[in-house]
Amino acid sequence: MAKQKTVMIIEDEADAAELFSEMMRINGFRVIKMFSSAPAIPIIAQEKPDLILLDIMMPDISGLEVLRYIRREPSLSSIPVIILSAKSMPNDIKVGLDAGASMYLTKPVGFQDLKDAVEKTLKNADSK
Secondary structure: OOOOOEEEEEOOOHHHHHHHHHHHHHOOOEEEEEOOHHHHHHHHHHHOOOEEEEOOOOOOOOHHHHHHHHHHOOOOOOOOEEEEEOOOOHHHHHHHHHOOOOEEEEOOOOHHHHHHHHHHHHHHHHOO
16 A cells, blocks of 8 residues: 655644645545744655645745745755645736745635645656
8 A cells, every 4th residue: 555645734724724634634644734834844854745735824934935945955846835825816826836836726725626636736746
């Protein structure tokens, strides 16, 4: 059997983090939950999750800064990152994708949409 994939969720809103965690657990993923971005950075380096669900608007460091950090680090740069954000303007989405997001989903995100996005992103990452 394949090794259980790990999804890291970086989301400052506890209810949303719990909801996304539950969605991922139901789909058989191991979940690491972080409520702020600064402490998440060393954990990303340590755990090297298979996928990161990242909120942009965080209390400490912007999710975009975290994403840029991941893309700059050779050992982390191939980790797929899906942005989950309430920021839904076309320019916000463009900035997120330009920063290196694999996909950009706007909140609220439905279970099926999130599941499909994660599966598609992981499949693309595996085929690289």
